[in-house]
Amino acid sequence: MTGMGSTDAFRSPSCEEFSHAPSACPGSDVPSQLRRLGWSSPCRIADGLTGYSHVSSTASPPGANNFSCRPSAAHPYPVVLVHGTFGDMSDSWQALSPLLYDRGYCVFALNYGSYEDSGALGVYAVGDIAQSAQELSSFVDRVLAATGASKVDIVGHSQGGMMPRYYLRFLGGAAEVHTLIGLAPSNHGTTLNGLFTLAGYFPGAQAFTGTLCPACEEQSAGSAFLSELNSGSETVPGVSYTVIESRNDEVVTPYTSAFLGGAAVRNILLQDQCPLDQGEHLSMPYDHIADTDVLNALDPAHKITPVCTPVAPIIGG
DSSP: OTTOOOGGGGOOOOGGGGTTOOSSOTTOOOOHHHHTTTOOOSEEOOOTTTTOSSEETTSOOTTBOOTTOOOOSSSOSOEEEEOOTTOOHHHHOTTHHHHHHHTTOOEEEEOOOOOTTGGGGTOOSOSOHHHHHHHHHHHHHHHHHHHOOSOEEEEEETHHHHHHHHHHHHSSGGGTEEEEEEESOOTTOBOHHHHHHHHHTSTTGGGGSGGGOHHHHHTBTTOHHHHHHHSSOSSOTTOEEEEEEOTTOSSSSSGGGGOOOSTTEEEEEHHHHOTTBOOOTTTGGGOHHHHHHHHHHHOGGGOOOOOOOOBBTTTBO
């Protein structure tokens, strides 16, 4: 594929490289209102389960955001990756982004939904969802202009699988999107317990619930936002939809609320494909079976049979 450099340019840093890293990023500037909540750095220290020692939330995932990339005839639509609530593009797409890159796709990812300076601390997708959809719209326009493509494919996790539907329905996105793939998307909302469970997985994210997380309220089942989004048809003409979900999802509850109705939708339950898959909400982007389903949805003419081997909760596999 022309316009793309060596994969070495997208190498992820090793834990050893950061073994003596300070607890805060050099030059970090934490807003005073967030410092009072106990924050000291926009960088994250994570445990060995995640494989990270020190991660910048603003770093593009491996293989993503090369705006000189030109789509190939085999994969004419750039893939835009959209993370979920409290997440960021770096944490979310360390597996799927390089997988798509290695398969010859032009891959792009963004951070969105900063609210009250939360983005300065690596906490995204907490702002008003309609505004986040506008940010996605602007990003897609930039991708299309840079690549010369006519449309994009979107792969989103959690809120990132639901929010693009607002862009498709209300912001003209139907003319710019070929396929929307949702990994455990919050299409019909979730319970308050589910949102607090999600916040517990992200250090400091519990400080951004309630009034500091408009997106949390909007993702509550029965919210005015979701009622508007799901009124009438849940899909728009001309776009194909795939929803991939786990029976073990502890954030989008009940798990069936992720699924969409309509002739253009394929709903996939991971455990129907492989009972050894014990992944849940957080592990979804790192679930090799779910990632195979993503590849198949992007390129249905060259389907791959998922390999049924164990997937663990949270860390995937």
